[in-house]
Amino acid sequence: MGEEKRPEGSAGHKIVEGANFAVYTLVVIAIVALANWFVERNDKTWDLTPNKVYSLSPQTLKLLKGLNRDVTLYVFDRKEALRESRDVLNNYASASHRVTVRYVDLDREPGLAKNFAVRNYGAVVVAAGDRHYEAQGATEEGISNALIRVLKGEKTVYFVQGHSERDLSSTERAGYDRIKKQLENENYQVKTLVLLQKMEIPVDCSLLIVAGPQHDYLPQEVDAIRKYVAGAGRLMLMLDPGVELPNLSKLLADWNVTAQNDLVIDQNPVAQLFGTSPAMPLIIKYGSSPIVEPLARTATLFPYTRSFVVGKDYKAGVTDESLCETSGESFGVADFNPKMQSVAFRAGKDFKGPLTVAVSGNVTGSEPDKKGEGRFIALGTSALASNVYLGFQGNRDLFMNMINWLAAEEDLISIRPKPPESQHLNMTARQMNQIFYLGLIGLPLVIVVTGTMVWWRRR
Numbered sequence: 001m002g003e004e005k006r007p008e009g010s011a012g013h014k015i016v017e018g019a020n021f022a023v024y025t026l027v028v029i030a031i032v033a034l035a036n037w038f039v040e041r042n043d044k045t046w047d048l049t050p051n052k053v054y055s056l057s058p059q060t061l062k063l064l065k066g067l068n069r070d071v072t073l074y075v076f077d078r079k080e081a082l083r084e085s086r087d088v089l090n091n092y093a094s095a096s097h098r099v100t101v102r103y104v105d106l107d108r109e110p111g112l113a114k115n116f117a118v119r120n121y122g123a124v125v126v127a128a129g130d131r132h133y134e135a136q137g138a139t140e141e142g143i144s145n146a147l148i149r150v151l152k153g154e155k156t157v158y159f160v161q162g163h164s165e166r167d168l169s170s171t172e173r174a175g176y177d178r179i180k181k182q183l184e185n186e187n188y189q190v191k192t193l194v195l196l197q198k199m200e201i202p203v204d205c206s207l208l209i210v211a212g213p214q215h216d217y218l219p220q221e222v223d224a225i226r227k228y229v230a231g232a233g234r235l236m237l238m239l240d241p242g243v244e245l246p247n248l249s250k251l252l253a254d255w256n257v258t259a260q261n262d263l264v265i266d267q268n269p270v271a272q273l274f275g276t277s278p279a280m281p282l283i284i285k286y287g288s289s290p291i292v293e294p295l296a297r298t299a300t301l302f303p304y305t306r307s308f309v310v311g312k313d314y315k316a317g318v319t320d321e322s323l324c325e326t327s328g329e330s331f332g333v334a335d336f337n338p339k340m341q342s343v344a345f346r347a348g349k350d351f352k353g354p355l356t357v358a359v360s361g362n363v364t365g366s367e368p369d370k371k372g373e374g375r376f377i378a379l380g381t382s383a384l385a386s387n388v389y390l391g392f393q394g395n396r397d398l399f400m401n402m403i404n405w406l407a408a409e410e411d412l413i414s415i416r417p418k419p420p421e422s423q424h425l426n427m428t429a430r431q432m433n434q435i436f437y438l439g440l441i442g443l444p445l446v447i448v449v450t451g452t453m454v455w456w457r458r459r
Helices: 011-041 057-067 079-095 110-115 140-151 178-184 219-229 248-253 395-406 429-458
Strands: 071-077 099-105 123-128 129-134 155-161 189-195 207-211 233-237 257-258 262-266 308-310 319-325 330-333 356-363 374-379
Touching: 057 110, 057 140, 071 079, 071 110, 071 140, 071 178, 079 099, 079 140, 110 308, 123 140, 129 140, 178 189, 178 395, 207 219, 219 248, 219 374, 233 248, 233 395, 308 319, 308 356, 356 395, 374 395
Parallel strands: 071 099, 155 189, 155 207, 207 233, 233 374
Antiparallel strands: 071 123, 123 129, 257 308, 262 330, 319 356, 356 374
């Protein structure tokens, strides 16, 4: 006789089904638990936004990696609003075990807010040891700048005035208002200096900047600058084309760098994609200096620049390096004068590219009472840091990296946080109407028709 088939509704069958269900449930629970454990041990997020809004910039990551003391980020806000800033702030804690984020309900802990002089909701205070600073907004740029202020002592940058240099207070296109604010945000105190009044550099000067003078300096002024650099001072020279500056050019010549009296024209077709003119060379070729290393895949713009030639012969106490070069399609219009009507290449007279438009150098002084070495950077244009061009691609990073190198703040050399940008979708009235009718009528109609067809087939 064949084995009798067990009825589906029998007790044995129900036991088997129950056992299978229990096993499946345990397997699912085990998988979920294992997945949670894996995620907990391997915390990973992906930022798919175009500007990496939810990722920390290389500069911030570099700064956090080099922390040698504990830092606390205090967020003061209403309880219901504290979640809004968690994405950015938690990135700091994830990037370094030395960073702690503390969310403080301003209404419940007014005493702590008073200790930090916090008066407004949404304030972020960066504290390390006995120092603290309130960030200018709960953005990465604001928090990282506050972190720099807390970790590093303030340094003083002097801009020389008196020869029609760039105006630090001007908000016009050619002004330097934006770079002044950038320097202040990164913990530099900005001052002006008129060497004509007193032929010496102040003792608190961490960095001296000559930004596009339209008249040459007196020999006594140049001597004061030379003495400053020889005594381990730091100098940035921005010499615009079309301006006769024999004394300042002689200073560079003493450091084995020749400032050409030319205007660089670059006919590289890649530059045309940015809508720039040939008199605004697009730089995509950099040297090996740590100043420009982070810019390997970033373009910078040198509007209306002259070129430099770095001497090949050895000069005692001086080491020079080319930072930025134009393309092979460029040339330098020799003996350039702003009144020239034509800037076409003249074989045998003009300088064929690639051309160097930025140079860095180290100068070892001879004064026994000074320690360290002097540093200088020469740029063929002061327009690079002007209000209108500072925001172009890598211009801001290049300029600030130069500043940080001169100020011996190499750990700050990197790509800085980008300010948040609002994303807009521009549509015509016709496109808006199409979307409206598609959502209000089209999609519901498709659902109704599909449902009707399914019902009719199953009827």
